Amino acid sequence: MFGALKSAFRTQQPVSAFKSLTQSTPRGFHAVALRFAEQKNTMNPIRPELGASSLFGDVSAHVNEVPVEQGGKATVKEYEFSTANFKTSTKKLRLLANQIKGLDIQNAINQMEFSQKRPGKRVMNTLAFARTNATTQEKYAMDANKLYVDRAWVGKGIYQRRIKTHARGKFGVMHHPTAHLKFTLKERQPESTEAGRPTRSNIRGWKKAKKVWTPLIEDKPIYNPTRTYNW
Helix, strand or coil: CHHHHHHHHHHCCHHHHHHHHHHHCCCCHHHHHHHHHHCCCCCCCCCCCCCCCCCCCCHHHCCCCCCHHHCCCCCCCEEEEECCCEECCHHHHHHHHHHHCCCEHHHHHHHHHCCCCCCHHHHHHHHHHHHHHHHHCCCCCCCCCCEEEEEEEEEECCCEEEEEECCCCCEEEEEECEEEEEEEEEECCCCCCCCCCCCCCCCCCCCCCCCCCCCCCCCCCCCCCCCCCCC
16 A cells, blocks of 8 residues: 555656545545545535535525515514612512503603602613613614513512511511513514404404493383282
8 A cells, every 4th residue: 555655656746646546445534525625616516405504504595585575474573671680579560560561662661750669760761771772783773663562570689688676685587679670672563454354443343332321211112011919
């Protein structure tokens, strides 16, 4: 083996000798490397199939994506934000989370601005900061006029323990709770009115005024009266 290699290098160029030896053993690793080196400068290199494609390959060429203009599904943008842990209880903060859930972002900010609850100002500043991030960052680039609070939930933070003194040299333990509020912002999509699908506008009896009380009609004749006493 080594003698044949030495004689081949003496008679011809090293590259041509390497090619002549690799052609006899095409299953070796050097043959695969040489074949990829030859295909490197070509215009249309061999690409792997879909099942064996690389992580860094052009995956969009294999996916049949339908644009939104032709009836494809639009990707719903979502932005999640959270406040830091601050001194409040989860029971008190849950009331504010239920208040802003489902509202537009500007309406939710107005509700927190005029709220009498102590955590209202903190939630208001967080909502305004989240709206700025969702509209200015290139990753999201959401429309401020379509933003609304899709979900809002409360999480428990660290409970600080403090000593509470009692009479006769005794003491107890006080717990100072902390909590945080998390919410998700989404863009409000136009409602699709499909043919034949029941909606609130075409449901029978929707928004129909129901009469709770009707006046007594005195001139209405009485049919089949009930039996009365004869006295």
